[in-house]
Amino acid sequence: MTSTRSYSRGETIFDSDEDSPELHIMSEGWAARSVSFKDGSRQITDFLIVGDLCDLSALGKGSVGRVAALTPAVVTVLNRQAVTAAMASHPNLARAFISIALIEQATLRVWLAYMGRHEKTTHLGHLFCELHARLRRVDLVGDHSFDLPLTHEVLADATGMSGVHLNRVLQQMRKDGLITLHKHHLEILQPQRLRELAEFDPGYIRPL
Amino acid sequence: MTSTRSYSRGETIFDSDEDSPELHIMSEGWAARSVSFKDGSRQITDFLIVGDLCDLSALGKGSVGRVAALTPAVVTVLNRQAVTAAMASHPNLARAFISIALIEQATLRVWLAYMGRHEKTTHLGHLFCELHARLRRVDLVGDHSFDLPLTHEVLADATGMSGVHLNRVLQQMRKDGLITLHKHHLEILQPQRLRELAEFDPGYIRPL
DNA sequence: CGGCCTTTTGACCCCGTTCAAACGTAGTGG
DNA sequence: CCACTACGTTTGAACGGGGTCAAAAGGCCG
Missing domain, CATH: 2.60.120.10 (Jelly Rolls)
Structure with a gap:
């Protein structure tokens, strides 16, 4: 089985x-x-x-x-x-898989759009919003913070920047009071502001 | 109907x-x-x-x-x-749609990967290879050339660069003898070299 | 305590952006 | 057939975001 x-x-x-x-x-x-x-x-x-x-x-x-x-x-x-x-x-199962594939498509399109955009700060902010929304679906967030067990290198490879620059973007976000990131735990201090800054619209996230 | x-x-x-x-x-x-x-x-x-x-x-x-x-x-x-x-x-029809969705996903991933890369020349070269392969499927290519009825602005919006820079990349590709692009007709002069330069692997293109 | 992997910081430089203007080229109407 | 207009392409100059290289400073684990 x-x-x-x-x-x-x-x-x-x-x-x-x-x-x-x-x-x-x-x-x-x-x-x-x-x-x-x-x-x-x-x-x-x-x-x-x-x-x-x-x-x-x-x-x-x-x-x-x-x-x-x-x-x-x-x-x-x-x-x-x-x-x-x-x-x-069960035809409905087939349709469910089509939906899953389409939601994955939607996410890829959003990633592509943010990759094409110019300000990397926005891109990273958007990624944080997305991860928060997805983790919330599976109960892995506490209020506005969650464990993010990824290295800078990994985040950089996802957002298309160098590790060095990713670090600098993070510093800036901390300085701006948007987030804290310590010991692989991310806290979004100003969720509303971050969402606006990143133009985050959760519509494409898979509903529960 | x-x-x-x-x-x-x-x-x-x-x-x-x-x-x-x-x-x-x-x-x-x-x-x-x-x-x-x-x-x-x-x-x-x-x-x-x-x-x-x-x-x-x-x-x-x-x-x-x-x-x-x-x-x-x-x-x-x-x-x-x-x-x-x-x-x-017809369950096979459902599977066919899943396949189509997955092929679209694959294409999006490739676009994302090239968007994240740094050299825009490679990116644009790859796009040309992809379009050629896709247009060939539907018999819209003549040897190594095809009609590309898109403005620079459109190509720029697809590859994440400014119209100005896209134009410069094109000039460079022309100077390198890789392509010609005239009156919305693209000719790939050195297909093999372009494919290598762009690391183009047609495996992700929808088979006929 | 000694390595090894991460994170951080500094310095320099280049690719690609932006702003601007000039130059085609096609289409429209007098 | 020639203005006139609109849109697309090309080019120049200047700026800046982000990359690269390099080294220091933390963690974490054996």
Whole structure:
């Protein structure tokens, strides 16, 4: 039936090349999908948290990038064939997967839009708003703060900036009294102001 | 049954707000989905050409941005309910839509990765490779050249650069003997070199 | 205590932006 | 056929955000 599997930081959970008969759902920890280039740089395209499907792509064609654990992580493993069989008899399940894929699309479009924008401060602020909203869905936030067990390097790879600059943006946000970030715990001090600054509209976040 | 509709340049084909009972398929011309910001800037997140679905999002939750014609365009209009009904009786159709959504995702991830990269030349080169591959699928290329009825401004909004800089990148590519671009017709003079330069891997393009 | 991985800070520099103006080129109407 | 206009392309000059390189200063763990 369903089983779980544990990964330690840095381990690959799924790679676009493989054609695995499994479907992975995050049960604990953080993971990221990323695309790498010859010059060593990488772009993180998705953060995966509890409840997220790692490889929806196993249900159809089309996949890019590698999913790797960013923290110690646990995933639940489903059998792909069992899922596709269930889809055949329950059309609503198929529609649910389409919806999930579309929500992931929407998030990618928002990321793309913010990546194209110029001020990196806005971009990072938006990411914080998004993560807060997503973590809230799965009860991983306390009021306006949450654990963010990621290194600067990871945040930089997600927002398309250098680690050095990411650090400077953070300093600025702290100085502006927008956030605190200590020991991998982020607190949003002025949620309203941050949302306005980042033009955050939670409409694209997956509803519960 | 199915009907068609025509749009002139700039007209909105679909907006994420509306909850239309229709599904649109591009039959002629070019369109783009874009996200806009308060400051007037916009980011194009998808180019739509013949055969592309404008609003897969009508089949589920999750949508961002507005789809607008970039040239005079013709779309075929399908009835959404008819499609969802067909999906219920033909599970393979549902899987096909999942695949389409996943391929769109893959493209978005690639765009995101190139947006995060630093050299804009690479980014634009990659876009040209992608467009060529996609247009080839629908027989709209002649050897290594194709019509590209887009303004610099549009290309700039897609690649996240200013119109001025986009023009300069183009000049450089011309000087390097990589391409010519005249009267909205692009010719790739050194396809192999361009692909290598842009690290283009067509694996993510929708197969025929 | 000694490494190793992160975070922080400083200095320098370049890619890409912005502002502006000039230069096509196509379309419209007299 | 020639203005006149509107839009797109091209070019110049100046500025600045963010990158790169390098080194110091914290944590964290064996």
